[in-house]
Amino acid sequence: QVQLVETGGGLVQAGDSLRLSCVFSGRSFSSYAMTWFRQVPGELREFVAGISRDGGSTGYANSVKGRFTVSRDNAKNTVILQMDSLKPEDTAVYYCARTMYTSTSYITDRGGIVYWGQGTQVTVSS
Numbered sequence: 001q002v003q004l005v006e007t008g009g010g011l012v013q014a015g016d017s018l019r020l021s022c023v024f025s026g027r028s029f030s031s032y033a034m035t036w037f038r039q040v041p042g043e044l045r046e047f048v049a050g051i052s053r054d055g056g057s058t059g060y061a062n063s064v065k066g067r068f069t070v071s072r073d074n075a076k077n078t079v080i081l082q083m084d085s086l087k088p089e090d091t092a093v094y095y096c097a098r099t100m101y102t103s104t105s106y107i108t109d110r111g112g113i114v115y116w117g118q119g120t121q122v123t124v125s126s
Contacts, residue, residue: 032098037094
C-alpha cells in the first residue's frame with residue numbers, strides 16, 4: 001500500500017524558515033520524480049517544486065525560486081522541501097506527490113500525479 005506522509009508544517013513569521021519532509025511508503029520511490037504542490041481555499045492546487053528520480057535535476061515555480069530548495073534521499077524514501085525567507089503569500093496546505101515521470105520535464109502537470117500525500121498546513125504571519 002502506497003502512502004505519503006508530510007510533516008514539518010506550522011505557524012511562522014515572515015522571514016522565517018520551515019523544513020517539510022515527506023516519507024514515501026511502498027515500492028518505486030526512487031524510480032520517479034517527486035513534487036510539492038500547495039493549495040489555498042478556493043484556488044487550484046499549484047506546483048511549487050519538483051525533483052527528478054535521481055535528484056540530479058530540480059524545478060521551481062517562479063514565486064519560490066531562490067527561496068525554496070527541494071532534495072531527496074532515495075535510501076530513506078524521503079523528499080525534503082526547505083523553505084527560507086517565507087512570505088505571507090506562501091501560506092497554504094503543502095502536498096507531496098509522486099509523479100508518473102522520471103525527469104523534471106513535466107513535473108508541473110497535475111495530471112501526471114499518481115499519489116498524493118494528505119498535506120501539511122504552512123501559515124506565515126506578517
